[in-house]
Amino acid sequence: DGGITQSPKYLFRKEGQNVTLSCEQNLNHDAMYWYRQDPGQGLRLIYYSQIVNDFQKGDIAEGYSVSREKKESFPLTVTSAQKNPTAFYLCASSTLGGTSGRGTGELFFGEGSRLTVL
Amino acid sequence: AQKITQTQPGMFVQEKEAVTLDCTYDTSDPSYGLFWYKQPSSGEMIFLIYQGSYDQQNATEGRYSLNFQKARKSANLVISASQLGDSAMYFCAMREGRGTGANNLFFGTGTRLTVIP
Numbered sequence A: 001d002g003g004i005t006q007s008p009k010y011l012f013r014k015e016g017q018n019v020t021l022s023c024e025q026n027l028n029h030d031a032m033y034w035y036r037q038d039p040g041q042g043l044r045l046i047y048y049s050q051i052v053n054d055f056q057k058g059d060i061a062e063g064y065s066v067s068r069e070k071k072e073s074f075p076l077t078v079t080s081a082q083k084n085p086t087a088f089y090l091c092a093s094s095t096l097g098g099t100s101g102r103g104t105g106e107l108f109f110g111e112g113s114r115l116t117v118l
Numbered sequence B: 001a002q003k004i005t006q007t008q009p010g011m012f013v014q015e016k017e018a019v020t021l022d023c024t025y026d027t028s029d030p031s032y033g034l035f036w037y038k039q040p041s042s043g044e045m046i047f048l049i050y051q052g053s054y055d056q057q058n059a060t061e062g063r064y065s066l067n068f069q070k071a072r073k074s075a076n077l078v079i080s081a082s083q084l085g086d087s088a089m090y091f092c093a094m095r096e097g098r099g100t101g102a103n104n105l106f107f108g109t110g111t112r113l114t115v116i117p
Helices: none
Strands: A004-007 A010-013 A019-025 A031-037 A043-051 A054-057 A064-066 A076-078 A087-094 A113-117 B010-014 B019-021 B032-039 B046-052 B064-069 B074-079 B088-096 B111-116
Touching: A004 A087, A010 A019, A019 A031, A019 A087, A019 A113, A043 A064, A076 A087, B010 B019, B019 B111, B032 B064, B032 B074, B046 B064, B046 B074, B074 B088
Parallel strands: A010 A113, B010 B111
Antiparallel strands: A004 A019, A019 A076, A031 A043, A031 A087, A043 A054, A064 A076, A087 A113, B019 B074, B032 B046, B032 B088, B064 B074, B088 B111
8 A cells, every 4th residue: 555654653762862753655755755753743844856856955954864865765864953852643645636536635643653762 | 022922822622623723923014924833753754734914704614714814913712612633732933934945834832832622
C-alpha cells in the first residue's frame, strides 16, 4: 500500500546526542515536510523540501537539519543544539500545487515519532 | 497574530448528536485553502475535509461538513450523528496562496472531542 513510513516510533536520547528520524514515502510526491507537535499545541513546521537536494527552513528550524538525497526519503536530524527536543515529530508529503489526494493539495502524514530526551 | 485560532480546547457531545468545532483564520491572501484533520490517540493525522477560498458552496464529506463564512473568516467543522470513534483531537489548518509549490500548512492548537455514550 502507498503511504509514509516513519521510524522509529519511539526514541530515547541522552542530552548532547544527535538523533536521526527516518521518513520514507512511496506516493511519488515531490514535496515532503517535517512538523513538530508539543502537548496542547498545534503542529509547527520545521523544514520542507520541494525537490531533491533542496529544502527550506520552516518556522522552528533551529537545532534541526535535514537532507533530501532521494525523492522518497527526507530524514530529520535533531541535533544537540535543539534546546527542548522532547516532542512528537510528524513527517508528511504532498504533490506540488493543489493536486494531492482529491485535488485539495492535502498533506499525507506518517504515524509519527515520539522523541524523549532523558 | 495567529493564522489559525481554535478557541475550544475540549468539547463533549452525546453519541448520535451533532457537534460544531470552531475555527477562525487570518490571512490577507485572497487565495487560500482550509483543511480539517483528525488525530486519534495513535497519533496519525487523518484528512477530513477541504474548503477553497473561491469555493461557492460549503464542503461536505459524509458526516463532515464545513460551515464556511468568508466575511467572518471562520471555517467551522460540523460532525453529524457523532460516533464513539469520533473521539479525537481535531485540527484546523490553512494554506495561503494558490498552492503552486509546497503546501505548507499552518495549524491551530486543536480541539479535543469526546463522544459520550
